[in-house]
Amino acid sequence: MAPRPEPVRVADRAAADRLIADTLAQMRELAGILDRESAHVRAGRLRDGLAEEERKAALAAAYMQGLETVKANAVALARLCPGGVADLREAHRRFAAAVESNQMVLATARSVSESLMKSLSADLARASQPQGYGGQRPAASPYGAVRATPLVLSRSL
Structure with missing residues (x-):
C-alpha cells in the first residue's frame, strides 16, 4: 500500500488561488469527458463513449482528493480567497448538473x-x-419442463 501524501495546508493567498484553480481545472476536464461520453452514448457509439474511461477514473479520483483538500482548508480559503470559493461553488453546481445529465x-x-x-x-x-394448431402450449417433454436454450451474446460486435 502506497503511503498517503501529506494533506495540503493553505497558508497564503497564492496557495489558496492555486488550490482553487487546480480544482476548477480538474472539474472542467472531467465535465468535458462526461459531455463527450454522453454525446457518444446518445448517438449509439458506445465504444467511443467508453474510450476515455481510464482518464475519467483518474480525473474523478484526483477531483475527489481535491475536494477533500478544499474541505480541509475551507476556513483558510474563505478568509484568503472568498471570490474563488464563490467561483468554486458555482462551478461545482454546474458540474453536478453535468454529472446528473450523464447519469x-x-x-x-x-x-x-x-x-x-x-x-x-x-x-x-x-x-x-x-x-x-390450437392454443400455444409448451410441448410435453419426457424429461419434465422444457428449458429455454441460453442466449449467447457476442461482445466483439
Whole structure:
C-alpha cells in the first residue's frame, strides 16, 4: 500500500488561488469527458463513449482528493480567497448538473439495452417452441419442463 501524501495546508493567498484553480481545472476536464461520453452514448457509439474511461477514473479520483483538500482548508480559503470559493461553488453546481445529465444518459442506454435483450430472448424462446394448431402450449417433454436454450451474446460486435 502506497503511503498517503501529506494533506495540503493553505497558508497564503497564492496557495489558496492555486488550490482553487487546480480544482476548477480538474472539474472542467472531467465535465468535458462526461459531455463527450454522453454525446457518444446518445448517438449509439458506445465504444467511443467508453474510450476515455481510464482518464475519467483518474480525473474523478484526483477531483475527489481535491475536494477533500478544499474541505480541509475551507476556513483558510474563505478568509484568503472568498471570490474563488464563490467561483468554486458555482462551478461545482454546474458540474453536478453535468454529472446528473450523464447519469441519465447512461441509465437510458442501460434500460434500452436491457429491453432489447429481453425482447430478443423472448423472440428466441418463442421461435424454439413447436408450432401447432390450437392454443400455444409448451410441448410435453419426457424429461419434465422444457428449458429455454441460453442466449449467447457476442461482445466483439
